[in-house]
Structure formats: C-alpha cells, structure tokens
Amino acid sequence: MYEHTLTDGTVWLTRPTGADIDRIVECCQDPEVQRWVTIPVPYHRSDAESFLDKAVAPGWAGDTPVWAVRTAEDGQVEGMIGLHDRGADMCEIGFWLTPEHRGRGLMSRAVALVCDFGFAPDGLALxxxxxxxxxxxxxxxxxxxxxxxxxxxxxxxxSVQRGVRVDEWRAARLPTDPPGPADWPQHVLPG
Structure with missing residues (x-):
C-alpha cells in the first residue's frame, strides 16, 4: 500500500518516521497512555525503534497503516492511530493522544478520517x-x-495488561452505520 496522509485541516495523520522516535518515547511516558495501551513499561528508545520496524513498516507494506496524529502538517507527534488486521476485510482501530490534546475533539476527528479511508472503495474497502x-x-x-x-x-x-487479566468493552462500525453518535449503555458512558 502506498502512504496516505489524511487531514481535515485541523488534524493531520502521517506515517511516523525515525525523526519521530524521541517524541514517541516522550509521549509513551504518560501514565494514562501506559495505563490503557499495551506498550512496554518502562518505555525506551529501543521500544519506539521496534514499533517503527515491527508495526509501522509492515503495516504500511500491507493494509494495516499506522499514522502519527499531528496538529499541523509538519507538527510533532501528538498521538497514534492505526488499523490492525483482524481477518478478511476487517481491522481493529487503536489510538492514543497526549494529555495536552485530550478533550479537544482531535482524536474524534482522527478516527473519522481513518474510518472514512478504511471504508472507502478506493481506500481499504473494509x-x-x-x-x-x-x-x-x-x-x-x-x-x-x-x-x-x-x-x-x-x-x-x-485481555492481559501488565500480567493481569482484564475485561474489555467491544464495539464495531460497518460501512452502513451512520458516522454520528451511537446509542450506548449508560454504564459505558463517562460519568
């Protein structure tokens, strides 16, 4: 697959590169990223290098891209979002964002861009x-x-997080589902 930069003019999704390694390491020190994302803890430069070599490169070589989330076309990494193979015509979306950008709608914009690309016939046709x-x-x-x-x-x-079995919430979107807010049980919604 060839690289696709996705943008809506507020958020830019681009392939992370070696130039982003130090910033990725910095971002992965955040306790909330470590709490909710299955990354090594402590997170070192070698972990970021491995991420680029073993997740990003093969993802772009296949149909499971990983993007850096940026707030400007040439901006620094503020998060990650990617699609992970889950079988024929199916992927799982995963994402994280730095603390200073949470609660501003940036990840919602990024997810919308990735879903549009994922479902598009000239995208991944998921x-x-x-x-x-x-x-x-x-x-x-x-x-x-x-x-x-x-x-x-x-x-x-x-799932297993840091050696402990944990429960998961699960959801999915199909190309025929409307992109706007869905009805969810009250216990899953933020209090």
Whole structure:
C-alpha cells in the first residue's frame, strides 16, 4: 500500500518516521497512555525503534497503516492511530493522544478520517472496523461512540495488561452505520 496522509485541516495523520522516535518515547511516558495501551513499561528508545520496524513498516507494506496524529502538517507527534488486521476485510482501530490534546475533539476527528479511508472503495474497502478498550477507559469509549461504533458488549477477562487479566468493552462500525453518535449503555458512558 502506498502512504496516505489524511487531514481535515485541523488534524493531520502521517506515517511516523525515525525523526519521530524521541517524541514517541516522550509521549509513551504518560501514565494514562501506559495505563490503557499495551506498550512496554518502562518505555525506551529501543521500544519506539521496534514499533517503527515491527508495526509501522509492515503495516504500511500491507493494509494495516499506522499514522502519527499531528496538529499541523509538519507538527510533532501528538498521538497514534492505526488499523490492525483482524481477518478478511476487517481491522481493529487503536489510538492514543497526549494529555495536552485530550478533550479537544482531535482524536474524534482522527478516527473519522481513518474510518472514512478504511471504508472507502478506493481506500481499504473494509467490511468492519472493530474497537475494544479495557473496561474503564471512558475517553476511548466516548471517541468510538461519537464516531458511530455500535456497542457490542463486555468480554470478560479478554485481555492481559501488565500480567493481569482484564475485561474489555467491544464495539464495531460497518460501512452502513451512520458516522454520528451511537446509542450506548449508560454504564459505558463517562460519568
């Protein structure tokens, strides 16, 4: 797959490169990123290098791209968003954002761009984009809900985070689902 920069004029999604390594390391020191994302803790430069070599490069070589989230075309990394292969015509979306940019709608914009590209016939032509998060990750749930992901339930002990089994919330969006806010159970919505 050739590289695709996605933008709506407020957020820019570009392939992360070696020039972003120090910033990725800095961002991955955030306790909330470490809490909700399955990254090594502590997170070192070698982890960022491995991420670029073992996740980003093969993702762009196939159909599972990973983008750096930026607030300007030539801006620094403020987060990551990517699609991960989950079988024929299906991917799972994953994302994180730096503390100073949370709560401003940037990740909702990024998810909208990735979903549009993922479902587009001249994009990835996906039949399904799944989302999952550890129970309690209300900000991630809010982003998924705002982007039309339909809540599909609770998966008990479905993941392992730092050696401990944890429950997950799961949702998905199909190309026929409207992009706006979806109805979700009250217990999943932020308080």
């Amino acid at each position: 039949a399904r984009i799944a989302w999952r998060a550890f129970v309690g990750n209300h900000p991630s749930a809010a982003v998924a809900r705002r982007n039309g992901f339909q809540y599909e339930g609770l998966a008990r002990s479905a």
